[in-house]
Amino acid sequence: MSDFSTVPGGADGTAGGGTAAAARRTLAPTAAQTTAENPWPLRQLSVKVGEYIARMSPLWVEGEIVQLNRRPGSGMSFMTLRDIDVDMSFSVPIREQVLRTLPIEPVAGARVVVHAKPTFWTRRGSLQLEADGIRPVGLGELLARLEQLKRVLAAEGLFDASHKKALPFLPRTVGLICGRESAAERDVVVNARRRWPAVEFAVREVAVQGTKAVREVSAALRELDGLDEVDVIIISRGGGSLEDLLPFSDEQLVRLVAGARTPIVSAIGHEVDTPLIDLVADMRASTPTDAAKRVVPDIQAELDQLTMGRSRLRTAIRSRLEREQSTLDAIRSRPVLENPSTILAGRADEVRARISLARTLIGARLDRAADEIDHLGRQVQALSPLATLERGYAVVQDASGTVVRDPSQVEVDQALSVRVAAGRFGVRRTVEDPYQPPPQP
Numbered sequence: 001m002s003d004f005s006t007v008p009g010g011a012d013g014t015a016g017g018g019t020a021a022a023a024r025r026t027l028a029p030t031a032a033q034t035t036a037e038n039p040w041p042l043r044q045l046s047v048k049v050g051e052y053i054a055r056m057s058p059l060w061v062e063g064e065i066v067q068l069n070r071r072p073g074s075g076m077s078f079m080t081l082r083d084i085d086v087d088m089s090f091s092v093p094i095r096e097q098v099l100r101t102l103p104i105e106p107v108a109g110a111r112v113v114v115h116a117k118p119t120f121w122t123r124r125g126s127l128q129l130e131a132d133g134i135r136p137v138g139l140g141e142l143l144a145r146l147e148q149l150k151r152v153l154a155a156e157g158l159f160d161a162s163h164k165k166a167l168p169f170l171p172r173t174v175g176l177i178c179g180r181e182s183a184a185e186r187d188v189v190v191n192a193r194r195r196w197p198a199v200e201f202a203v204r205e206v207a208v209q210g211t212k213a214v215r216e217v218s219a220a221l222r223e224l225d226g227l228d229e230v231d232v233i234i235i236s237r238g239g240g241s242l243e244d245l246l247p248f249s250d251e252q253l254v255r256l257v258a259g260a261r262t263p264i265v266s267a268i269g270h271e272v273d274t275p276l277i278d279l280v281a282d283m284r285a286s287t288p289t290d291a292a293k294r295v296v297p298d299i300q301a302e303l304d305q306l307t308m309g310r311s312r313l314r315t316a317i318r319s320r321l322e323r324e325q326s327t328l329d330a331i332r333s334r335p336v337l338e339n340p341s342t343i344l345a346g347r348a349d350e351v352r353a354r355i356s357l358a359r360t361l362i363g364a365r366l367d368r369a370a371d372e373i374d375h376l377g378r379q380v381q382a383l384s385p386l387a388t389l390e391r392g393y394a395v396v397q398d399a400s401g402t403v404v405r406d407p408s409q410v411e412v413d414q415a416l417s418v419r420v421a422a423g424r425f426g427v428r429r430t431v432e433d434p435y436q437p438p439p440q441p
Contacts, residue, residue, distance in 0.1 A: 046122040094131040111137040171231035175224035191292035213247035248275035267291035389421035
């Protein structure tokens, strides 16, 4: 609201109102210029608020009729119109003839659209809406709005399967949001404990229709989603009309469900009812009873499965043992296992035959080697210097052991050693070679 300019006069705008001191005092020209020493009288504020509200244009507003007081004799009726989602209301006077134009009788709880002009009563300091037109919000309009919101949420991907969280096989604690002392609560709790008696519940009873429903369901959901021991949350409500189920298509609540960290099961109404919360929840149950079946396993079914599994395991083990026993019996029936010495006897003959062959081969190899040694010995003997000596040759050596190859190496009367085939003896050179012919004259 902008600052108000000053006007003289009393609460109705005429001069002469207030005390003599207030009349003599010059009022602050704007609200921002008032002080503790120079305040506005309350009538001044009331008048300026009324003037500001009077400049507003008529408008269409939507709400729910919570109270209707009809006064046919006066030609006026008074109703209280409350916001659809929050606890906020306005008093709306309307002419009786306007109400008669409605195709249906207006009753408390009906949703309507009102054409009204905001007015401010300066004496009482109250704001109200003076209505000159009213229309009921029909089913077609509600469905059109829901369809538009559905398209917006779908475009954001809130309904995609990739956003769905898997439910735990056996939750520690199941959070349950339901109406107060409702049949839906009994259906969920009784059927869940019939299936799994040890299941624990954290129940939050809230309003599930009307203006408080969205606020209370949202608060309960935030509380349960913040508890670490709660592994899954069921939002449950029995059947009802489209208007009764509207809180569960509220955009604020739908987005809260989409952002929850705990898996959410929606069990709203019957199979044919599809509020938007069903599309964004991690799992949709057709009824509260169906929700109980989805969040906990059936203990009897699990015991039956366990019994069947044990039976199959026993059968499989028994078949395996029988198959292995048959294989073992077949192996034991072989001749080699009936008389183990048979294989040893066959191997003994083979060993003896190989030993005999080895001996024959070794003997032949040794004979060939002996012949080769004799042949080589004869060759060595033929090439030996002793063989040469045996043919009458001798080796003459001087005292130093040097072999004498030239007579000039030996002086007369020099001692020499002669080696012959049978041994060694000494000689001495006496004269020149007696066998050398004398020189010719």
